[in-house]
Amino acid sequence: MFGYIRPASQRLNDAERARFRAAYCGLCRTLGRRYGFAARFLLNFDFTLLAILLSLGTPPRVVCRRCVAHPCKGCGAMEETAALDAAASHSVVLAWWQLRDHIADHGFLAGLPYRLAALLLRRAYRRARADAADFDAAVRAHLAELAAREAEQCASLDRAAEPFAALLAKLADAEPDAVKRRVFAQLFYHLGRWIYLVDAADDYQRDAETGNYNPLRCRYGTDGDTLSEEARRALGETLDASIRRMASAYALLDAEEWTSVLDSIFYESLYGIGGAVLRGVYRKPSRLRRARTAEGETV
Amino acid sequence: MSDPYKVLNISPNASDDEVKRAYRELARKYHPDNYHDNPLADLAQEKMKEINEAYEQVQKQRKTQAAYGSPQGAYSYGGASSYAGSSSADPLMQRVRAAINSGDITLAERLLNEAQEHGAEWSFLMGVVCMRRGWMDEAKQYLQTACRMEPDNAEYRQAMQLFDNSGYQPAGYRGFGSMTFGDDACMRLCAGYACFSATGCPIFCCI
Known part of the structure; x- marks a missing residue:
């Protein structure tokens, strides 16, 4: 996935931030323990959110564990749960197929980094495939559908986003409760739709330069390398429609101790991230900036 | 209870x-x-x-109220939106409305695709079907078309209004739209910390 989603940290107190971090560390540990060291690099916020949502109703048990990141005093990490296991196996499977897709899209030389990454991830993928066979089949079908949309230069945002949205909606199958499964299916569908469209907006300029398929170019028909003001407004409206659908689904869940974290995501930070991408001011944290923030500076 | x-x-x-x-x-x-x-x-x-x-x-x-019937100031829930369609003269459109009401979106869509004429009601019902499926961009386009074709139709106007303005946000949260969110928004979203992988190679992340 893409790692766009994060809570609005100014809304959270220290305990709530620590709880989110524990979920993040818990997912990292689960990835490492189940799928080996290379899989830890796949850790991202989007799957942390999925793990949190899937674990609602199971009180999180946080244990202090040492890892190389925190070798002395250790850090609080959520203990492995079925939700973390599901998030870990699904993120490995999805990342693997995204790598395969990149390899197919690039020539031999340009594709070398992806080939190397795939080599490192091969064992992890084989294990994850055994744990999430249905999802593996769904991802393959999704990529085939996505390729078909690209080939036809699909100008409908909804049809273009449908394969990825439906893929994420499939994650709801991991939930045993029927009502929650319905709510999750709706929430994850719009999460997938939102991520797909935000990513398309984020890649707009690069796709304009390389000539790659971008649904926004086909839908809004602009020739330049940025979206027109009118197109951005229309895209903003449709992104917001998905956020509201997510929020209305989330309202039906009992978030308990996760309320502040999830409220900050569904009622605020998604609008902020979407707005930043639309205005072209969203930056995935660069290594330098991430290093600075790691030293305690709040950005 | x-x-x-x-x-x-x-x-x-x-x-x-x-x-x-x-x-x-x-x-x-x-x-x-x-x-x-x-x-x-x-x-x-x-x-x-x-x-x-x-x-x-x-x-x-x-016991705040002595003669107490229904909760004071309570909201009544009108039920899920219904498309009973007394306004519909076209029997095909009536069948579409019935299919939507029974939750059979696939049937509604198939019937709509069979229709020869694509009038305002057809656009409106296509919009409703898209909304149910989560196809929000197409839904909006269909609803806009319906409103353009029949600007005085209250049913279409109400659907358009709800599409644009519905949604819940607790008091105190900033922004209710990506385009209206503050310019500095993304910069405030995260405070970072570092995470090191097993070999000591830093993976920096941002929360």
Whole structure:
């Protein structure tokens, strides 16, 4: 996935931030323990959110564990749960197929980094495939559908986003409760739709330069390398429609101790991230900036 | 029935004003307008019923009203949006409306695709089908077309209005639209910390 989603940290107190971090560390540990060291690099916020949502109703048990990141005093990490296991196996499977897709899209030389990454991830993928066979089949079908949309230069945002949205909606199958499964299916569908469209907006300029398929170019028909003001407004409206659908689904869940974290995501930070991408001011944290923030500076 | 105070998310010691405020906030959250043409509308309706009952029970317990019928200031839930379609003269469109009401979106879509004429009602019902499927961009385009073709139709206008303005956000949260969110928004979203992988190679991340 893409790692766009994060809570609005100014809304959270220290305990709530620590709880989110524990979920993040818990997912990292689960990835490492189940799928080996290379899989830890796949850790991202989007799957942390999925793990949190899937674990609602199971009180999180946080244990202090040492890892190389925190070798002395250790850090609080959520203990492995079925939700973390599901998030870990699904993120490995999805990342693997995204790598395969990149390899197919690039020539031999340009594709070398992806080939190397795939080599490192091969064992992890084989294990994850055994744990999430249905999802593996769904991802393959999704990529085939996505390729078909690209080939036809699909100008409908909804049809273009449908394969990825439906893929994420499939994650709801991991939930045993029927009502929650319905709510999750709706929430994850719009999460997938939102991520797909935000990513398309984020890649707009690069796709304009390389000539790659971008649904926004086909839908809004602009020739330049940025979206027109009118197109951005229309895209903003449709992104917001998905956020509201997510929020209305989330309202039906009992978030308990996760309320502040999830409220900050569904009622605020998604609008902020979407707005930043639309205005072209969203930056995935660069290594330098991430290093600075790691030293305690709040950005 | 479960503890009404728990349903309203308040303590049993809460004042009458606090009870009313908590109830109003929940009613705003699960208001039918927020679930218009949403496949989860029935769940919101159940939730609203539960909240109304809890409020009623608390009111009764507190005996604030001597002659007490229905909860004071309670919201009634009109049920999931219905497309009974008394306005529809076209028998095919009536069948589409019936299919939508019964939740059979696939049938509704198939019937719409069979239609020869694509008038305002056809566009409107296509918009409704798209909304149910979560195809929000196409839904909006169809609703706009319906409103353009028949600007005086109250049903189409209301659907358009709800599409643009419905949704719940608790008080105090900033922005209710990506385009209206503050310019510095993304910069405030994260405070970082570092995470090191097993070999000591830093993976920096941002929370």
